[in-house]
Amino acid sequence: MSRFLNENLKGLKEYTPGEQPQDKKYIKLNTNESPYPPSKEVVEAVNENEVKDLRLYCDPECSKLKSALAKLYNVKTENVFLSNGSDDILNFSFLAFGQNGVAFADITYGFYSVFADLYSLEKEIIPLNDDFTLNKQAFMNKNKLTVIANPNAPTGITLSLNEIEKIVESNKQNVVLIDEAYVDFGGESAISLTEKYDNLLCVGTFSKSRSMAGARLGFAIANKEIIADLEKIKYSTNPYNINRLTQVAGLAAVKSNNYFMENCKKIIKTREYTAKTLKELNFEVLDSKSNFLFAKHKSLGGKEFYLSLKEKGVLVRHFETERIKDFVRITIGSFEEMQVFLDKTKEILGE
Numbered sequence: 001m002s003r004f005l006n007e008n009l010k011g012l013k014e015y016t017p018g019e020q021p022q023d024k025k026y027i028k029l030n031t032n033e034s035p036y037p038p039s040k041e042v043v044e045a046v047n048e049n050e051v052k053d054l055r056l057y058c059d060p061e062c063s064k065l066k067s068a069l070a071k072l073y074n075v076k077t078e079n080v081f082l083s084n085g086s087d088d089i090l091n092f093s094f095l096a097f098g099q100n101g102v103a104f105a106d107i108t109y110g111f112y113s114v115f116a117d118l119y120s121l122e123k124e125i126i127p128l129n130d131d132f133t134l135n136k137q138a139f140m141n142k143n144k145l146t147v148i149a150n151p152n153a154p155t156g157i158t159l160s161l162n163e164i165e166k167i168v169e170s171n172k173q174n175v176v177l178i179d180e181a182y183v184d185f186g187g188e189s190a191i192s193l194t195e196k197y198d199n200l201l202c203v204g205t206f207s208k209s210r211s212m213a214g215a216r217l218g219f220a221i222a223n224k225e226i227i228a229d230l231e232k233i234k235y236s237t238n239p240y241n242i243n244r245l246t247q248v249a250g251l252a253a254v255k256s257n258n259y260f261m262e263n264c265k266k267i268i269k270t271r272e273y274t275a276k277t278l279k280e281l282n283f284e285v286l287d288s289k290s291n292f293l294f295a296k297h298k299s300l301g302g303k304e305f306y307l308s309l310k311e312k313g314v315l316v317r318h319f320e321t322e323r324i325k326d327f328v329r330i331t332i333g334s335f336e337e338m339q340v341f342l343d344k345t346k347e348i349l350g351e
């Protein structure tokens, strides 16, 4: 830390991203990436001509991509916001809507707490129930920015659309942000409610179900006033925050949406197989509707399991947080990758 850093930032504890090792090849089941490449349409869209056009600034409005997404989700372009990954949208939302504080679960996406601290927002941290489900009642009538990942991370547990609607309905005085990063793996999106509720902000990403984590593309769907607020922040920080190549790739991805949704079905099938096998091996596995499983062994500790797997070339994610330290989060890879993961797990357990 230099002596020049703003006093307000000196105590900030930054987010720790999952490992992205560059030295050795692992079976990478630690950052919820897709095992499948983007569609061939995406690969073809990022062509030589587009690369040559990198000399030009990109379209700050992302008009083609915005229209395509609006069509896909059956909303108007004025209801769509695009940014550099959904982390960027979360960042903007905390800045824009957090002035009365922010409420979120104790076990959820770790970045919420970091953004709250970045902007010195008051945090109300609501414990999940003992079974890791969300305490819905505690999310009612908050009068402050209310943030829910649905499905939640790292648990994978979902709320139904009906449950989300009740929470949104009871929070008319504030924005309810539903982070739908994993919704395509079996959850119910709340996008259809954005027409009815002007306080609902749905945030999505191309990083998981659309295999484009490295392209950095996130989107939000909400009432046009909320979208205008987010645009105000984007235009006050970095209007060109989605580069040309990502814009063409994103457009091609929307046009080939079926390919990605088929991949999600494969991932769901592999998830169910993996969960069943882990249960047979004495793991407690939470009911996940995402592209990962959150699992805890009856006797093997979370850290020990993570380290033993790493030694055998398989990376999963372990969190030191007290309440979940016995768990690991396992991203669902290809069927073959999960078979290797399960074989290594059996070796570790001595089975």
Ligand code: PMP
Pocket: 084, 085, 086, 087, 088, 109, 149, 153, 179, 181, 204, 205, 206, 207, 213, 216, 217, 218
């Ligand atoms: N929300 C949740 C719940 C996540 O797990 C992630 C991925 N780390 C993100 C948002 C951010 O994803 P991205 O910035 O790649 O869109």
